[in-house]
Amino acid sequence: MDRLLSIEEVSVRTTVPVPTLRYYRHKGTGPKSFKLGGRVVYKESDVESWIEDQYAAATRAS
Numbered sequence: 001m002d003r004l005l006s007i008e009e010v011s012v013r014t015t016v017p018v019p020t021l022r023y024y025r026h027k028g029t030g031p032k033s034f035k036l037g038g039r040v041v042y043k044e045s046d047v048e049s050w051i052e053d054q055y056a057a058a059t060r061a062s
Helices: 007-014 018-027 044-061
Strands: 004-006 034-036 039-043
Touching: 004 007, 004 044, 007 018, 007 039, 007 044, 039 044
Parallel strands: none
Antiparallel strands: 004 039, 034 039
């Protein structure tokens, strides 16, 4: 089973500020997330996939 990450842990891992991650969640453009017991969590594999997608998009644009 995937480790679940808090928004703060995702922020540290990605260097994306927490408010920006909240905005991405609102817009549907950030890593997949869901509420568990009233708090937002992220599956570690979803965060890794999102990072890879960002890398792929950046290298296509170059």
